Amino acid sequence: MMEESNEGVLSFRQLRGDFFGEHIYPEKLWHYTSAKGLNGIIRENGKLALFFTQSGCLNDFSEGDDVLQCYRETCSRLWTTKRIDDAFYRVIKDVGVPEFRRIKYRIPDPDSGNIPLVLFDEVKCDVYICCFSMKEDSLDMWRYYSKSDGGYALGLSRDMFFKEATADLNGVISHMTSCKVIYNTEEKIALLSEKIVRVYSAFLNDKEVNDPMDMAKRILQSHLECFQYQFKHECFSSEQEYRFLIYLPHTIPDQVHQELPKASFQMRNGVVVPYIECEIKNGNDNLLNVMISPYVSEKYAESTTKAFLKSRGFAKCSVTKSTLPVRF
Secondary structure: OOOOOOOOOOOOHHHHHHHOOOOOOOOEEEEEEOHHHHHHHEOHHHOEEEEEEEHHHOOOOOOOOHHHHHHHHHHHHHHHOOOOOHHHHHHHOOOOOOOOEEEEEEEEOOOOOOOEEEEEEEEOEEEEEEEEEOOOOOHHHHHHHOOOOOOEEEEEEOOHHHHHHHHHHHOOEEOEEEEEOEOOHHHHHHHHHHHHHHHHHHHHHOOOOOOHHHHHHHHHHHHHHHHOOOEOOHHHHHHOEEEEEEEEEOOOOOOOOOOOOOOEEEEEOOEEEEEEEEEEOOHHHHEEEEEEOOOOOOOOHHHHHHHHHHHOOOOOOEEEEOOOOOOO
16 A cells, blocks of 8 residues: 655645646746848738747757656656655556647637637647747857858847737637746756656545546656746747747637638758748737847948838837957
C-alpha cells in the first residue's frame, strides 16, 4: 500500500487552479526585423501587419520538444529522491503532450444573434508564433536581423493584440495566447516538480475519482501542453522572448459557420514556410518607437525613417538610433 504524500493532502478538484498561474505582461515589447521586414510591417494609413510563423519553421529546431526533455529529467529526479514512489513514476514517466487541444469558440446565439455562446472542442491544431523580445537594444538580436540590409526594432505596446487584433483575426473564434519564455533548465524543472508533486498528492489521497491513474496522466498532459511553447533551450536565453501564439484548428464544429484565418506561404532560405498575417488597424497607437540598428552608419537614416513613418500614417512615432558602440 502506498504511503500518503508529505507534500500536503490534495484532491484532483483542488488542482484546477494550477493552470492559472501569475502571468507577466511587460509594458513594452520589441520586434526586431530587417529593412525588408520593416517595409512589410508598416502599412498605409497607420496600420501594422505582424506575422505568425508555423512553430516547426522557427530558428529553434527543438521548438516544442524541450518541455519533454525537462519533464523526463524531472520525473527521474523526483523518483530518485523518493518524492514520488515507484508506482506513480511508472504511471507518469511516459506522459507526453496531448495530440488534441481544447479550443474555445464564440458563436452567435440562435435567438438574439448577438449574445455570444461559448463552445469548446478538442481538435488537432497547427501552432503559429509571433516572437518579441523584452530587451531593448539587444546586441544579439541585432546580429540576427542586421546581417545584410541594416535592421530595425519596433517598440510596441503590450496591449496591441488584446485590444483589437484578436477579434479581427479570429472573428468569433478565440484561440490566441501569450507567454514569457523560460530558458533556465533548473527553473523549468522546479516548475514541473511543483506540478507533479501536487498531482501525486491527489493521486494518493483523492478517493472520489474512479481512475486516479488516468486522471493524473490527463492533468500532467495539460501542464505539458501549457509549457510546450513556453520552454526553450538555454542557448536562446539572450533573446528574452515574449511570444503570442495562435492555435489554428484542422477542423471546426458544424455550429461555427465563420471561416478560420488562412495560412499563407513564403520562401525562406529555399524552404516554403507557412504563416498567418495579423493586421492591427490602430497601429499608430501601438507603435511607440522605431530603433535603428547600430550597424546602420548613414547619418540620414533617422530623418528618412521618420519620413517613411509619416508617409504611412505614423507621424507621432519616435525614431531613435541604437546606442551600442558597434562598428561592424
